Amino acid sequence: xxxxxxxKAAGKxxxxxxxxxxxxxxxxxxxxLNDSATFGQITPANSLKWDATEPARGDFNFSGGDQIxxxxxxxxxxLRGHNCVWHSQLPDWVSDxxxxxxxxxxxxxxxxxxxxxxYQGEIWDVVNEPFNDDGTMRSFVFTDTxxxxxxxxxxxxxxxxxxxxxLYINDFNIEGPGVKSTAMQNLVKDLKSxxxxxxxxxxxxxxxxxxLPADIQQNIEAFTALGVEVAITELDxxxxxxxxxxxxxxxxxxxxxxxxxxxNVSECIGVTIWDFSDLVSWIxxxxxxxxxxxxxxxxxxxxxxxxxxxxxx
Ligand code: XIL
Numbered sequence: 212x213x214x215x216x217x218x219k220a221a222g223k224x225x226x227x228x229x230x231x232x233x234x235x236x237x238x239x240x241x242x243x244l245n246d247s248a249t250f251g252q253i254t255p256a257n258s259l260k261w262d263a264t265e266p267a268r269g270d271f272n273f274s275g276g277d278q279i280x281x282x283x284x285x286x287x288x289x290l291r292g293h294n295c296v297w298h299s300q301l302p303d304w305v306s307d308x309x310x311x312x313x314x315x316x317x318x319x320x321x322x323x324x325x326x327x328x329x330y331q332g333e334i335w336d337v338v339n340e341p342f343n344d345d346g347t348m349r350s351f352v353f354t355d356t357x358x359x360x361x362x363x364x365x366x367x368x369x370x371x372x373x374x375x376x377x378l379y380i381n382d383f384n385i386e387g388p389g390v391k392s393t394a395m396q397n398l399v400k401d402l403k404s405x406x407x408x409x410x411x412x413x414x415x416x417x418x419x420x421x422x423l424p425a426d427i428q429q430n431i432e433a434f435t436a437l438g439v440e441v442a443i444t445e446l447d448x449x450x451x452x453x454x455x456x457x458x459x460x461x462x463x464x465x466x467x468x469x470x471x472x473x474x475n476v477s478e479c480i481g482v483t484i485w486d487f488s489d490l491v492s493w494i495x496x497x498x499x500x501x502x503x504x505x506x507x508x509x510x511x512x513x514x515x516x517x518x519x520x521x522x523x524x
Pocket of ligand 1 (some may be wrong): 415
């Protein structure tokens, strides 16, 4: 059974994967990525971020983004654009520019409308990681200068650039109930009450084997009850290396748990893994000593986690 086919049969819009430009030269990798029965959706892991798309003010570069978007379209795969505004991978000219509020507003509007406008009719993580783990708004140049209104500005600019794009806010540690999930729910309520466009909440789901939060499905339902859809946007489930048969078996169960939580909620539209092979996963580089987080191993052999996903739908 192939993952996107199984997801579609269960009524989901897609099963997808993140990908990144340097990996596209690996022939084994690309043959799996291009299989639209396996992946019906692609997220560029880096090439649509601000540092890649507008490295200097007004100087837009879509070479990396176009490469992945063109590949996805050739394969008939949906795009999740990622992202318009985020505290990380934000170029210094934005962070350290000492712009006044009016100028920074215009910079944000121009950036969001240009990147979203280039790839029409897709899904966008417009705002990425707005919250700290305690549910307060994360401090960075946009909140420091504009307060939480930067979120309104980004969403409105994206909507104006393409009324047909689905607009998401995406974050981590909102997989289960807690203060950060509550903060996201309050943000969604506030946006909706003020008529700011918002279509969905992205739950990243960078998780740890054997340490899943309880009540993932109930938490998804708490979002969808507010009149937004949900997507699992960056699923991977890491472990302390080395991988053992026991850890891989637990990982299978954990993948199944996350997928079935989405599957059980009709407004949870799909699941995206944050790349599919341990060979290219971001985890070992960011969490030293951890890895083996993906459903395919570094030799592109399917792990038990793959079957966990299939069973989950
Ligand atoms: C990661 C990429 O996978 C890495 O290649 C890059 O070095 C750092 O960013 N949450 C997100 C993603 O929203 O954009 C991050 O992607 C992973 C965590």
